[in-house]
Amino acid sequence: MSRFGMIVKFTTKPGRRDALVDILLNGAASEQATTECEQYIVHVSDNEPDAVWVTEIWSSPEAHEASLAREETKASIERAMPLIAGVEATKLKPLGGKGLD
Amino acid sequence: MSRFGMIVKFTTKPGRRDALVDILLNGAASEQATTECEQYIVHVSDNEPDAVWVTEIWSSPEAHEASLAREETKASIERAMPLIAGVEATKLKPLGGKGLD
Numbered sequence A, B: 001m002s003r004f005g006m007i008v009k010f011t012t013k014p015g016r017r018d019a020l021v022d023i024l025l026n027g028a029a030s031e032q033a034t035t036e037c038e039q040y041i042v043h044v045s046d047n048e049p050d051a052v053w054v055t056e057i058w059s060s061p062e063a064h065e066a067s068l069a070r071e072e073t074k075a076s077i078e079r080a081m082p083l084i085a086g087v088e089a090t091k092l093k094p095l096g097g098k099g100l101d
Helices: A017-030 A061-069 A071-083 B017-030 B061-069 B071-083
Strands: A004-012 A037-044 A051-058 A084-098 B004-012 B037-044 B051-058 B084-098
Touching: A004 A017, A004 A061, A004 B051, A017 A037, A017 A051, A017 A071, A017 B084, A051 A061, A051 B004, A051 B084, A061 A071, A071 A084, A084 B017, A084 B051, B004 B017, B004 B061, B017 B037, B017 B051, B017 B071, B051 B061, B061 B071, B071 B084
Parallel strands: none
Antiparallel strands: A004 A051, A004 A084, A037 A051, A037 B084, A084 B037, B004 B051, B004 B084, B037 B051
């Protein structure tokens, strides 16, 4: 079973970036204890004031799917939706390198 | 001093993806012992046969700059250049989440 990766770029409604960052960091905290979620890192940029990136690594595509079905994730998505103007998601297959176990 | 992140998407010349992956994984291996490079993960996609992504996290922007000046990095870039048709790089500020120390 191979790992699953994703890069998600969120564009928020003006001025809502930090509110979205809080929701995403809370989501990451709720994954701290799960082994299926290997990484869920939240980033911003100096150049794009209304953008937030998440880089994710999961143990498998199925583990990622399962996380989306959890009540906690659904509640988090519901809180985030009103802040978001656009989403671009890129599904990846992490191969290796530094920072993967 | 805040961390520095980068997402780089390489588009290779047709059929040269795996050769570039090898060079990038070798580059990651040469960073295993350095604390300044926290992550250097190489990814591909099922949907884009000539694309390679690298997600990087460094201890600071200066640490990333310094890595580019090293002879080993320059040699690696020289080997990679003939394989590459295009590069898109996004500079990020990693804020937190799961997978950062």
